[in-house]
Amino acid sequence: MTALLTGLASLLVFSSVILVHELGHFMAARHCGIHVEEFSIGFGPRLWSTTRDGTTYSVRLLPLGGYNLFSPLPDEEDESGESAPPPAPKPRKTTLFPLVVSGQKFEDATAWQRFFVTLCGALMNFILGVAVLLVLVLTMGKVGSTTIADFSENATSSAALQEGDTILQICSNPCWTLYDITDMFYTGEEETYNVVVLRGSEVLELQDVTFTPTRDADGNVLYGMDFRVEPMKKDLRHVIVMTCDMYIYYSRAILGSFFDLLAGKVGVEELSGPLGTVSAVNQAVHYGWREVLSLLALLTINVGIFNLLPIPALDGCKLLFLAWEGLTGHPVPPRVQGVINTAGTVALVWLMILVTMHDISRFL
Known part of the structure; x- marks a missing residue:
C-alpha cells in the first residue's frame, strides 16, 4: 500500500512541477500569438494525444520533463504542386491568454516576446510554490x-x-x-x-x-x-506574511545549496536526481500529506530557480541571449549559441548520469 501511495505521490509531484512549467511557456506563447506544434508532458513513446486548434497535446511514457515544440505550420500544397501562401493570421482576442493561434513562428516573434515566453516557465513554478505554501499555512492548526x-x-x-x-x-x-x-x-x-x-x-x-x-x-x-x-x-495579514516568509526560507535554502556546491563546500554526491526525489517522496508519505506538499513546494521553487541560472542549455542562458538581442538589436550568432548550448547539454547529461549513479549506490 505504501509503495502505491509513493508511486501516486511521486507522479503527482513530478507531473505538477513539469506541467506548470511547460504551461507557463505555452500560455505565454499563445498570448504572443506564437504557434505551438506540440505540448507534451514527459518524453519517450506517446501514451495519449489529441489535437486542437493546430496544437497536439500529448502525454509520454517518461514523466521526467516536458516540452513545447515551437515549429512552423506545415506548408499546404495546391493542385499545381506549388506551396500555397500561408493563411492570414486570425484576429487577436482581447483575453489575457487567447485560445486562437495567430500562426506566428517562434523565430519571427520579437526578442522580448521570446524572452517573455522563456521566462514564464520559471514564473509558473514560483506561482505554484506560493500556492502550495499558502495551502500549508491555511491548514496549519x-x-x-x-x-x-x-x-x-x-x-x-x-x-x-x-x-x-x-x-x-x-x-x-x-x-x-x-x-x-x-x-x-x-x-x-x-x-x-x-x-x-x-x-x-x-x-x-x-x-x-x-x-x-x-x-x-x-x-x-x-x-x-x-x-x-x-x-x-491566523488573520489575513499573518497568513500572507507567513506564506512569503516560508517562500523566502525555501528560496534561501536552495540558493545556499547552489552556492555551497559552487564553492566546493558540498560535493556532487550530495545532490539527488529522480531516484533520490522518489526516495524523499517515500519518506514524506510516511509523515502525511503536508510533508508531500512541502516537498512539492521545495521542488517547484528549486526548478524555477535552477532554470533561471545562467547555465548553458537552460532557460537562464537563453534569457541572456534574448536580452542581448533585445537591447542591441542583434542576435548572438547561432554558431556561438549552438556551441554554448551543446557544451551545457553535455555537462548536464553527465551530471544527471553521475547523480543517478550516486542515487543507485544509496539503495545498494
Missing part, C-alpha cells in the same frame, strides 16, 4: 509568533531571555515570523547570537545569547532552538 512561551529543559538562552519576550532581531536580521527565527538555527549546533527583544514596553539589546538545540531522549536534535513560541492569530 497554529501559526507560530516570535514571542517566547517557555523554554526547553536545560535551555541556555533562559539566562538572558525571559518568557514573554518578543524577538525583534537576531544578528541584525528582522524577525517577523517564526521562520525568520528558525532560519538562524539550521545547523543543529550550539550558537551564540546578539538578540534584540521587546520586553514589556522596553526594547533591549542582548549580547552573546547562547542557544542550545532541543533534543529528544536519544540525543537527536528536534529543532535548533531551546525555546517554544506562542501561537499568533
Whole structure:
C-alpha cells in the first residue's frame, strides 16, 4: 500500500512541477500569438494525444520533463504542386491568454516576446510554490509568533531571555515570523547570537545569547532552538506574511545549496536526481500529506530557480541571449549559441548520469 501511495505521490509531484512549467511557456506563447506544434508532458513513446486548434497535446511514457515544440505550420500544397501562401493570421482576442493561434513562428516573434515566453516557465513554478505554501499555512492548526512561551529543559538562552519576550532581531536580521527565527538555527549546533527583544514596553539589546538545540531522549536534535513560541492569530495579514516568509526560507535554502556546491563546500554526491526525489517522496508519505506538499513546494521553487541560472542549455542562458538581442538589436550568432548550448547539454547529461549513479549506490 505504501509503495502505491509513493508511486501516486511521486507522479503527482513530478507531473505538477513539469506541467506548470511547460504551461507557463505555452500560455505565454499563445498570448504572443506564437504557434505551438506540440505540448507534451514527459518524453519517450506517446501514451495519449489529441489535437486542437493546430496544437497536439500529448502525454509520454517518461514523466521526467516536458516540452513545447515551437515549429512552423506545415506548408499546404495546391493542385499545381506549388506551396500555397500561408493563411492570414486570425484576429487577436482581447483575453489575457487567447485560445486562437495567430500562426506566428517562434523565430519571427520579437526578442522580448521570446524572452517573455522563456521566462514564464520559471514564473509558473514560483506561482505554484506560493500556492502550495499558502495551502500549508491555511491548514496549519497554529501559526507560530516570535514571542517566547517557555523554554526547553536545560535551555541556555533562559539566562538572558525571559518568557514573554518578543524577538525583534537576531544578528541584525528582522524577525517577523517564526521562520525568520528558525532560519538562524539550521545547523543543529550550539550558537551564540546578539538578540534584540521587546520586553514589556522596553526594547533591549542582548549580547552573546547562547542557544542550545532541543533534543529528544536519544540525543537527536528536534529543532535548533531551546525555546517554544506562542501561537499568533491566523488573520489575513499573518497568513500572507507567513506564506512569503516560508517562500523566502525555501528560496534561501536552495540558493545556499547552489552556492555551497559552487564553492566546493558540498560535493556532487550530495545532490539527488529522480531516484533520490522518489526516495524523499517515500519518506514524506510516511509523515502525511503536508510533508508531500512541502516537498512539492521545495521542488517547484528549486526548478524555477535552477532554470533561471545562467547555465548553458537552460532557460537562464537563453534569457541572456534574448536580452542581448533585445537591447542591441542583434542576435548572438547561432554558431556561438549552438556551441554554448551543446557544451551545457553535455555537462548536464553527465551530471544527471553521475547523480543517478550516486542515487543507485544509496539503495545498494
